[in-house]
Amino acid sequence: MRPIQASFPAARFRRTRRTDALRRLTQEYSLTVDDLIWPVFVRDGVNVEEPIHSMPGVLRRSVDNVVKAAEQAAALGIPAICLFPYTDPSLKTEACEEAWNPDNLANRAIRAIKAAVPDIAVMTDVALDPYNSNGHDGLVRNGIILNDETLEALVRMALVQADAGADILGPSDMMDGRIGAMRDALEAAGHKDVAILSYSAKYASAFYGPFRDAVGASGALKGDKKTYQMNPANSDEALRLIERDLREGADMVMVKPGMPYLDICRRVKDAFGVPTYAYQVSGEYSMIKGAADRGWIDGDKAMLESLMCFKRAGCDGILTYFAPAVAKLLQDG
Template sequence: MPPITAPFPTARLRRTRGSAQLRALVRETALTVDDLIWPLFVRDGDGIEEEIPSMPGVYRRSVDRIVEAAREAADLGIPAVCLFPYTDPALKTEDCAEAWNPRNLSNRATRAIKAAVPDLAIMTDVALDPYNIHGHDGFVEDGVIVNDRTVEALVKMAVAQAEAGADIIGPSDMMDGRIGAIRAALEEGGFTGVTILSYAAKYASAFYGPFRDAVGASGALKGDKKSYQMDPANSDEALRLVARDLGEGADMVMVKPGMLYLDICRRVKSSFGVPTFAYQVSGEYSMIAGAAAQGWIDGDKAMLESLIAFKRAGCDGVLTYFAPAVARALAGR
């Protein structure tokens, strides 16, 4: 139904914009700390917190420092963190076996966080690229990223993460059939309460570069990921992928990247009405943080405006490296 507006001057649309109080009363979209998932990078060692040059203000942390960050998240009211490992290159192999090692970095960090901050939700990443000598999300055979063998490995990886205490499994690999296979394995293993947040519409984007620096995958990657990640020109395909993943047992779905794909977020939410998330990816974060560091933009205002855009597009939550800064801003700290 189109809006009904009286003619000017009976209707003066500026009236409700005239004061902070009126603007608050008619505001259509709200951003709260409950909307945030904070991605964290974990590395080996002890007492380490090293800034990532291409991501100002973002750090790789050893497990003990990851626990400190988890406590910070809980203190700020952030409901969830998402773990990504920076794997020792010596552990990257053709068979990617470190991916389902119960004592790998991600699983050790999960157990440590659960012991220290049991009420904080932990999301984990399911993809082989941190463990793959080729830097790909799946196994490479004769130059081809193979699907079904990769899915078998992803299942083992997801089960190991569930055993470590993960609350949310995040398959980010974009292989066909992996959601159904992971869901079946979780059910069979007794992990019936573990949630799957599927990277259902993940695009082959140029905005992942700083993330690949953060996890040490930039130098390892051979070729590109266009045979399994989505073509940025496609929109209808995203809906088919979301429908497939929901049909296979995903509880929530994600669009990645986020800021450049808000139209996809809106289409997904409007079409399916399911919990819909977006990832404000590393390149999107670094554009804002880098420009703010140069004094070219007001970083705090740009940060909040970017997060409001996700909510306005229909997202229920956002993975963002800004999470602690947003939480402090919303709390007036």
């Protein structure tokens, strides 16, 4: 589109910025509670709310308090909650068997939420790092992250999450072929209505540090994830990955991290026109929250501005730890 406009002084862009009413009338994008997915950390125990030092204001919650968080989200109109488990280190092994235990922490939380708040969508994480003594998203042998052997483990993990009642599976592992393997297994098991929101363009980013603290993976990780997560210098590769995942059966796709990769969000939406999401990851959250807590920026304004930029870049929704705070602000008008 090439806009046609008069020259100055016939054209004055400030005319439509002059009042609040005019600015609202000419606003191109909007942020609503329907755009939000709230990532929540779950841990063992009863009535536990454990602060995460590197993510001010974010908690690890026991299952009973995760249910309360889901009830809070539903009351605020947030459509989905995404679960990430903090697994007891004693349950982490090289074979990652706890990942497909029907009674593991994540699956207990899914069942509890769906029993108490059946209408909220529950999204899960499908990757082995919360259960892996090596801290990696895939199985490891002799320092090599195994792709094809990992697929079987991921499928088993996906099926028990679907059995527990998950509405959306979020494969975040970045193994080749995992979407097709999961989709085939879900169809065969009768879970034809379970959606897949694929972490299709997940970059090997420095912005994940606080998250790894939150799930207890920081100390366990041996090496890095550069052999399976994307090179931050690549853009065209993201489009190839998105196309592959869509062909294999993904219903929705995600770019991760968010703000440093807004150009990727826009390219994906323009190229495919599919439901496109971004994850405002832990490092992005902690930078904004940390600066706000020190009085260096206006926290509410920075939070809302950061989320609006995702919508401007073409995203249909955002995973953000700010979800409840944003929803409250939007409710208050």
